[in-house]
Amino acid sequence: MNGKRPLVAVLTGAGISTDSGIPDYRGPQGLWQRDPSAQELVTIGPYLASTEVRRRAWLMRRDAGAIGARPNAGHRALADLERAGVPVRVLTQNVDGLHQAAGVSPRKVLELHGTATGVRCAGCGESGPMAAALARVAAGEDDPACARCGGVLRPCTVMFGEPLDERVLEQAETIARNCQVFLAVGSSLQVHPAALLPRIALEHGARLIVVNGEPTPYDAEAHEVVRTPISTALPALVARLVDGDLSGL
Template sequence: MPRGPRYRAAVLALVAVLTGAGVSTESGIPDYRGPAGLWRRDPEAEKLVTYSYYMADPEIRRRSWLMRRESPVWSAEPNAAHRALVDFERSGHPLRVITQNVDGLHQVAGLPDRKVLELHGTTRYVACTACGARGPMAAALERVAAGEADPPCLECGGVLKSATVMFGQALDDQVLARAVAITRACEVFLAVGTSLQVQPAASLAEIAARAGARLVIVNAEPTPYDSLADDVVREPIGRALPALLADLRR
């Protein structure tokens, strides 16, 4: 871990953390794009979270709802990485978490909603594709369990989906703008458990580096932005992230 004067000067300045699927794998939530990820094992499964297939095919929607019911998200617990971020935030250090994950575990661990920016939305809510109405995922899954294979929106009868950004959908412009603003304002940018291959989220690493932030990448596999990083860490995230944050608190 770099320990020069510039790094030390960042201790009380804003720390931004971009988290990806690798942060949640230790909680039992699979990495979809990794070497053993779901998409590599079952390419057809990607259709279940692809907007065009989902909207066009009721059978895809039925399978998607079954997948949501059986998701490991509902039994997952925050791990050491999630808890370390909460401890860091509660110690009084300025922190913003920008996450590619949709599992909500940062908030379950105790981070305030205002400190977490969910780039790809959340699986804990549903949204209507017609009128935009939102509601808790738990209520929609109760309807599935009661026999509704493809529960429609209760407000307008439109197609419901998880409140996530599916493949084929664009990120919310306002959410992305906030992520870029946080990235440009931070002194330290940690990219943790992300392959940095999915755009536009991946470009935040370069934005941080070009803006003068200290860039640290924590990921098991090489990323396209490793050459820009001040430090690259290959250790397990549950051990590496708490150590990095502890170093920033000294």
């Protein structure tokens, strides 16, 4: 590519992590389809109010496999994009930390919905690793409490019913306004305010590529829509971006 390389913004959703063994939520086989009541397990009101909801939530975290998951070819492709010298920022709706584990610089990853790798007390704010809390569950505690004050332990994620961190959202919007290429990967593009980021990018002249197994609200406006599996599609797209091939986008 001649001249300055374009800034590539990548919004990633649950679909990029399914090949790592982490189920998505809204897809045909997603958690919400299989068990619509499971959404209350990640909704702040019911979670804080109900011991039974928290017990079910801890079992879900124990069984989800996110802590032991490993990056797949899609995550690694984005790390390859950065290593190739292409300016890239990853705006992820995921909380699994797999972009960083794949080698993307942590400073280039914005975790819009927080991280599931840590927990904090809803009362005193004491924080710690999720792995330690899950070890307590494995040892027989069905609703582990804060060791400091006895309060409710919760993940360091943005749960339904909570706003996103305004500073993180502002950074994401700035990136969307200034990128030249915007990839939306493995996201239903239905969860707001993250779903507004492709709109911001389009309004500021970016080329939009949607990579998702199911239709999204942005497909008709996208410069390209890719339905092939992400672990196959993303390495191919990254190769094109590294080569400076934006034809057809």
